[in-house]
Amino acid sequence: MLPATPAHSHPHPKTVLVHGHLPDGRHWQLAAFEQGRQLGMEIEEPSGHSDSGQVGFAASRDYNYYWGEGLGPGSSIFYYRPVPPAAVSVRLTAPGWRPRLVRTAPLPGGHGLPRGRFFVVQSPSPATVSWTVVPLDAAGHPVAFAAF
Secondary structure, eight states, X not given: OOOOOOGXXXXXXXXEEEEEEOTXXXXXXXXXXXXXXXXXXXXXXXXXXXXXXXXXXXXXTTEEOSSEEEEOSTTOEEEEEEEOTTOOEEEEEETTEEEEEEEOEEOOSSTTOOSOEEEEEEOSSOTTSOOEEXXXXXXXXXXXOOOO
């Protein structure tokens, strides 16, 4: 899991993409921003305190940074990332767990954000379970990840 990016390093204001709450009532939000010509996303508390985040979603040096896995409030874990405009949902699979289908939403225009969509989901399992994420188009066909 990646540590959060300090809020003072964002050259553009953060844009809150979605709000949610945990079963225990604690609130969280997913925020996006542009930093160094790359997309950044953070899971944060409504106060703006970042729990985890990532800048740049691309494959490099044999490691896939196409999607983020990060801490939320308390001990919660989230998966999130931008996806290409054609990806209307993502399928998460892990051995021994039921697959999950999660809808994506468009990234809002402006604010230095790229054209695309995003997803965020609280992990349905402990941190020790590794999920595979596959973006899907409207017909249910896989869509290739793209760098953001």
